Amino acid sequence: MRPSLSPRHLAAALACAMFSLNVPRTSTAQMMVPPAAPVTVSTVWLAEHLEDPNLVLLHVGDRKEYDKEHIPGARFVDLDDISVSNHDHDHGGLMLEMPQPDSLRARLEALGISDKSRVIVYYGNDWVSPATRVIFTLDYAGLGSGSALLDGGMQAWKTEHRAVTADAPKARRGKLAALTINPIVVSAAWVNSRIGTPNFHLIDGRAAVYYDGVEAGGPRKGHIKGAKSLPFTEVTDDRLYLRKPTELKLLFAKAGVADGDTVVAYCHIGQQGTAVLFAARAIGHPVLLYDGSFQEWSRRPELPVEDPRTGKVTAQ
Secondary structure (H helix, E strand, O other): OOOOOOOOOOOOOOOOOHHHOOOHHHHHHHOOOOOOOOEEEOOHHHHHOOOOOEEEEEEEEOHHHHOOOOOOEEEEEEEHHHOOOOHHHHOOOOEEEEOOHHHHHHHHHHOOOOOOOOEEEOOOOOOOHHHHHHHHHHHOOOOOEEEEEEEHHHHHHHHOOOHHHHHOOOHHHHOOOOOOOOOEEEHHHHHHHHOOOOEEEEEEEOOOOHHHOOOOOOOOOEOOOOOEEHHHHHEOOOOOEEEHHHHHHHHHHHHHOOOOOOEEEEEEOOOOHHHHHHHHHHHHOOOEEOOOOOHHOOOOOOEEEEEOOOOOEEOO
């Protein structure tokens, strides 16, 4: 699925007391690096590991861009490869939803991912949030400790005059054990039942014009009641590198998030919010995604939407 606007401008789990599910443990085969491993790797690291037999390198971006040039060994991945979209919006169809575990396992295997893989995802041009959606999906699949994002993406690689190619690698299928799902996706009912709960921080990752109700982001303008705004574009700098930890902490503190608090993000359809969650995870916060996001929430009149222009909360 392609975003309807430019990806730049389409503008773990909670503490046991707050969870109704137990957090499953990741299987030994799927824990190839320590859980505290960095969520990003540098261009230097990647250049030194391009020939590693267990490396799976995924390019997220425009297909024509990939066909013209990409990092050697990278495979192209589209969001349709790792998600399910129902385009029947008149009857509740949602975009960019998580596949069922068996389907997701097969989809990841089709990308060449195995239990021992070290998966590095990078973005072409400004496709940051689609790339973080892929990273989030890997984390959901129990593979987060063996996955990382190339900081700065394709542009950082090219700025350093590193090798690129137009040759696609030979397709190879991976082999994964049954996925141990990490319960980091939550429903509208879950979010609604926890509005106002201490240490629960609902973050709207959309551009401020949608949060503020200036532009329509769905049938109703505004944002989910109680949500704070942190646009996904704020977590990277002008060169599209992830901001430094001190800067990220200030951003989240401005949104009311304290050290150790859980960050729950949403956006239009569950893409931009993953960039916010990626940044939160990078500085040690437990993270959750409301995958239905405002596309689902704004359609359901019983769910509270706050419009900053009027100060009113609408819900039946």
